[in-house]
Amino acid sequence: MTSDGTAVEHVLADESGVGIPAPPRDPYAAGATPYRLAGRRLRHNYAALVFAALFLLVVILCLLAPVYARYIAHTGPNDQHITEVLNINGKSEDVVSVTGVPIGPTWHSSFFLGADSDGRDLAVRLLYGGRTSLAIGAMATAITIGLATALGLVAGYYRGWADGLISRVLDIVWAYPALLLAIALGVSLATGGITIGPISLSSGSIFVPTLVIGIVYVPYVARPIRGEVLALREREFVEAARALGATNLRIMVREILPNLSSTIVVFVALQLAHSIILEAALSYLGAGVQPPAASWGTLLAAGTPLFTVAPYLTLAPAALLVAACLGVNIFGDGLRDALDPRARVRAGR
Amino acid sequence: MRLNNRLPLVGAVGVSLTAIVAAYCAMGAATSSASPDYAPGGTLQVSMGSPPQSLDPQLGYSSESEEADWLVYTPLVTYAHKSGLAGDSVIPGLASALPTVSDGGLTYTATLRKGLKYSNGVAVKASDFPFTIERALKLGWSGDSFYTTTIAGAAAYQAGKAKTISGISADDATGEVTIHLISPYGAFDNVLAFPSAGLVPSGTAMTALSTSPPPGVGAYMITHVVPNVSFTLEKNPLFASSHIPGIPLGYVNTVQVTIQTNADTEAQDVLNNTSDEFDWGDVLPPAYVAQIDSQAKARYAPETLAATDFFWLNDRRAPFNNILAREAANLAVSRVALQRLASGQITPACYYLPPSIPGSASGPCPLGAPSGNGSFSAASLGSPADIALATNLVKKAGLTGSPVTVWTENRQPFEAFVTYLNSQLNAIGFKSTLKVVSNGVYDPTIGSAKVNPQAGWSEWSQDYPNPGDFYFVFDARSILPENNGNLDNVDDPHIQSTIIRLDKVQSSDLPSVDPQWVALEKYVASKDYQVNFGYEVSPFLLSDRVDFASAVFQPVFGDDWSTFELKAS
Numbered sequence: 001m002t003s004d005g006t007a008v009e010h011v012l013a014d015e016s017g018v019g020i021p022a023p024p025r026d027p028y029a030a031g032a033t034p035y036r037l038a039g040r041r042l043r044h045n046y047a048a049l050v051f052a053a054l055f056l057l058v059v060i061l062c063l064l065a066p067v068y069a070r071y072i073a074h075t076g077p078n079d080q081h082i083t084e085v086l087n088i089n090g091k092s093e094d095v096v097s098v099t100g101v102p103i104g105p106t107w108h109s110s111f112f113l114g115a116d117s118d119g120r121d122l123a124v125r126l127l128y129g130g131r132t133s134l135a136i137g138a139m140a141t142a143i144t145i146g147l148a149t150a151l152g153l154v155a156g157y158y159r160g161w162a163d164g165l166i167s168r169v170l171d172i173v174w175a176y177p178a179l180l181l182a183i184a185l186g187v188s189l190a191t192g193g194i195t196i197g198p199i200s201l202s203s204g205s206i207f208v209p210t211l212v213i214g215i216v217y218v219p220y221v222a223r224p225i226r227g228e229v230l231a232l233r234e235r236e237f238v239e240a241a242r243a244l245g246a247t248n249l250r251i252m253v254r255e256i257l258p259n260l261s262s263t264i265v266v267f268v269a270l271q272l273a274h275s276i277i278l279e280a281a282l283s284y285l286g287a288g289v290q291p292p293a294a295s296w297g298t299l300l301a302a303g304t305p306l307f308t309v310a311p312y313l314t315l316a317p318a319a320l321l322v323a324a325c326l327g328v329n330i331f332g333d334g335l336r337d338a339l340d341p342r343a344r345v346r347a348g349r
Numbered sequence: 350m351r352l353n354n355r356l357p358l359v360g361a362v363g364v365s366l367t368a369i370v371a372a373y374c375a376m377g378a379a380t381s382s383a384s385p386d387y388a389p390g391g392t393l394q395v396s397m398g399s400p401p402q403s404l405d406p407q408l409g410y411s412s413e414s415e416e417a418d419w420l421v422y423t424p425l426v427t428y429a430h431k432s433g434l435a436g437d438s439v440i441p442g443l444a445s446a447l448p449t450v451s452d453g454g455l456t457y458t459a460t461l462r463k464g465l466k467y468s469n470g471v472a473v474k475a476s477d478f479p480f481t482i483e484r485a486l487k488l489g490w491s492g493d494s495f496y497t498t499t500i501a502g503a504a505a506y507q508a509g510k511a512k513t514i515s516g517i518s519a520d521d522a523t524g525e526v527t528i529h530l531i532s533p534y535g536a537f538d539n540v541l542a543f544p545s546a547g548l549v550p551s552g553t554a555m556t557a558l559s560t561s562p563p564p565g566v567g568a569y570m571i572t573h574v575v576p577n578v579s580f581t582l583e584k585n586p587l588f589a590s591s592h593i594p595g596i597p598l599g600y601v602n603t604v605q606v607t608i609q610t611n612a613d614t615e616a617q618d619v620l621n622n623t624s625d626e627f628d629w630g631d632v633l634p635p636a637y638v639a640q641i642d643s644q645a646k647a648r649y650a651p652e653t654l655a656a657t658d659f660f661w662l663n664d665r666r667a668p669f670n671n672i673l674a675r676e677a678a679n680l681a682v683s684r685v686a687l688q689r690l691a692s693g694q695i696t697p698a699c700y701y702l703p704p705s706i707p708g709s710a711s712g713p714c715p716l717g718a719p720s721g722n723g724s725f726s727a728a729s730l731g732s733p734a735d736i737a738l739a740t741n742l743v744k745k746a747g748l749t750g751s752p753v754t755v756w757t758e759n760r761q762p763f764e765a766f767v768t769y770l771n772s773q774l775n776a777i778g779f780k781s782t783l784k785v786v787s788n789g790v791y792d793p794t795i796g797s798a799k800v801n802p803q804a805g806w807s808e809w810s811q812d813y814p815n816p817g818d819f820y821f822v823f824d825a826r827s828i829l830p831e832n833n834g835n836l837d838n839v840d841d842p843h844i845q846s847t848i849i850r851l852d853k854v855q856s857s858d859l860p861s862v863d864p865q866w867v868a869l870e871k872y873v874a875s876k877d878y879q880v881n882f883g884y885e886v887s888p889f890l891l892s893d894r895v896d897f898a899s900a901v902f903q904p905v906f907g908d909d910w911s912t913f914e915l916k917a918s
Contacts, residue, residue, distance in 0.1 A: 078772055078775075079772070080686070080768075080769055080772050082690065082769070083683055083689065083733060096690075097689070098688070098693050099635055099638040099639065099689075099692050099693045100635035100689055100690065100691070100692030100693060100762075101635050101636075101639070117635070117690070117765065118690065118765055118768060118769065119686075119689075187787070204783070204784070286759055286785075290783070290785055291764065291768055291783060292771060292783055305613065305634055305635075305636065305761070306635060306636055308636040309636045
């Protein structure tokens with residue numbers, strides 16, 4: 001869209017900014033804005049809607065963690081009940097046995113899904129861990145999208161030395177596999193934290209993995225955005241704005257950025273899944289969320305050594321992780337189909 | 350100078366024949382099978398959880414290094430190859446008898462056995478002993494303070510102020526070695542029994558020989574080392590001629606050691622008989638405890654080690670500079686809970702000295718200063734954490750909400766221990782946070798005065814079975830700006846004077862001062878300087894191939910491979 005609300009024709013651009021002929025006109029297009037059209041398409045994509053509901057369900061369950069902990073399980077996520085004995089259907093059972101094996105699912109309010117090896121309620125930690133994982137995923141996605149959009153805009157709009165500098169920096173980051181780079185950063189920051197000017201993050205802060213995940217994915221989003229900006233900057237509406245005396249900043253923010261919005265929305269959905277998975281991987285390897293805080297990754301790590309005697313410790317967080325990521329990923333795919341930036345979208349006015 | 354050629358020749362033949370007969374007898378005695386199902390020979394497959402620090406005896410200080418080196422490098426004295434308390438006895442090694450102590454405990458004199466040879470055939474000389482100690486100091490053996498704080502002139506040699514260690518003299522002609530101490534040290538026999546004092550030939554390179562360790566005098570020799578992957582011990586064919594009573598010649602021909610850092614794989618391999626030994630230094634994964642109980646009970650024995658797990662509390666920093674805070678921490682911890690976190694592999698405790706160490710105390714711990722502000726309470730081992738009383742103590746001290754950071758390394762069960770401590774400290778009113786650091790940097794981090802940590806987990810595993818060794822952690826002389834050995838930062842005049850007095854008592858006389866060590870234990874407990882919570886239990890788990898009945902778990906060095914005999918094929 002241009003700043004006056006007129007939608008413009010989308011032209012797919014490759015890395016060099018050369019335009020590629022767009023697909024045929026969308027049959028839904030007549031008399032609707034691009035987002036209304038996307039909404040119509042999305043409403044017919046039942047798989048995307050079901051998985052969006054699944055993701056929302058996981059989010060709501062995790063948001064209700066304090067309610068569950070307080071009124072149902074009656075224990076906090078870090079409360080340990082190692083030597084306590086439960087009466088399950090008239091039978092006494094240790095929360096953690098003398099040999100260190102925790103109790104399995106009781107299907108009662110206390111220890112519904114069982115306990116971990118430290119005598120904590122797994123269901124409570126699972127929900128609190130989900131809050132952490134989802135929060136990190138969301139914040140990291142915001143960092144990635146924010147940084148990538150800014151860098152992609154500047155590089156693609158100004159080209160020249162600014163593009164060269166930004167692109168080479170992104171290349172350097174891209175040269176490292178995301179997981180390895182995140183582990184390296186995560187391990188070093190998880191030990192000593194980080195202080196940059198007035199900002200200080202302690203080693204146990206969840207903002208450490210958030211920052212790490214947010215940064216390592218920037219090139220993966222910034223480069224396609226840069227490519228799209230390279231194409232958009234040559235469009236007539238940009239020429240017109242320039243001819244009317246608009247400043248570069250105004251052109252980028254008011255003319256180009258709105259035309260990137262559908263791409264960004266798709267990236268947000270897909271990137272959220274990536275960030276949640278990377279958080280789990282980092283925490284599993286000890287480079288993400290630090291104990292005693294829970295996340296799906298730390299729960300998986302804690303459950304792995306006991307897999308043969310207490311498989312639920314691994315399966316429960318794995319199931320929620322899969323549900324959340326599959327949900328947001330398939331919804332993201334549906335959103336991409338609906339907002340397909342390759343489609344010719346014309347306002348038809 | 351040429352005197353009478355014939356006489357030495359006759360003598361040499363005589364000595365050689367005697368040696369051959371003795372060697373044959375010794376070999377026959379040591380390698381005859383304990384059970385008809387088992388036979389000497391074969392290759393013992395050993396899994397080791399962590400690689401040895403170094404197999405060079407003058408560098409290796411870790412338990413993994415010493416486990417291998419003590420079979421390869423015999424010192425003047427060594428430990429009996431026996432299980433249980435009998436294994437704590439120091440016996441003559443390359444010396445013909447235990448050293449004689451004179452000059453009020455300041456001089457130790459020992460004489461080498463005759464006819465000793467290194468595995469490369471070179472004869473052992475008395476002067477190899479001072480060379481060996483000098484090499485350990487030159488290479489920077491991690492336990493070098495055992496030498497520099499006891500042997501006269503050792504510190505000067507290490508500092509480069511002397512070319513030799515003035516306190517050691519050796520006479521190659523008589524084989525006599527004389528050692529002068531700075532001050533009497535009753536456990537010096539134990540210092541001489543370190544594998545790092547295991548003799549190596551004079552002239553051995555003064556550089557780390559971790560991949561091609563020097564020759565030694567022992568049942569085995571190290572033949573092939575792949576750093577961090579594997580190493581091989583093979584029988585030393587010349588050792589039989591040494592005929593050292595009490596030191597077995599070894600049953601298996603080869604010990605093949607493979608580093609296996611995954612404890613699950615390690616346990617599974619032993620249960621499947623593809624490996625013969627689970628590393629006693631590793632913690633048995635809880636998943637395998639039940640399996641062992643049903644499948645391998647006859648080849649498994651939990652061995653309580655002379656090693657204490659404890660939470661240290663920095664006595665020089667708030668809130669633990671207040672005895673009430675320390676007492677509260679002691680009361681807030683359930684030893685039984687910590688035992689479960691260790692999969693049952695610790696024995697609950699509140700006293701510091703393990704039961705196998707002279708001077709250990711028993712019964713409920715007297716918590717709270719006997720003459721100070723503390724309340725008087727007793728921690729019985731089976732009792733649950735007393736959160737109410739601990740919370741009251743914290744309130745009474747005006748420390749509610751005081752920030753505390755508790756430190757641990759990222760290995761289980763230690764991380765679980767400190768996670769529990771963190772939870773309990775929060776439960777009694779402190780504002781506690783957990784700090785987990787990688788196990789590679791944990792010790793230097795918590796030992797740094799710059800970090801000045803408040804509390805955390807640590808353990809003390811015996812260097813030798815003497816209470817003085819354990820009290821290193823309460824010795825004010827151990828307080829250092831880096832690699833601090835006294836993490837509690839305790840500088841208590843009563844403890845200090847008692848340590849100095851009792852350290853002079855010879856190991857053989859320890860029973861006479863046992864009540865004094867017990868009194869010191871009770872005094873330390875009453876001051877709540879740290880939270881002792883358990884003595885480590887080690888898994889002695891062998892494969893079906895090994896004769897479990899005759900295999901020795903040596904209390905100082907762990908699995909004694911020289912006593913392992915394999916099933917006859």
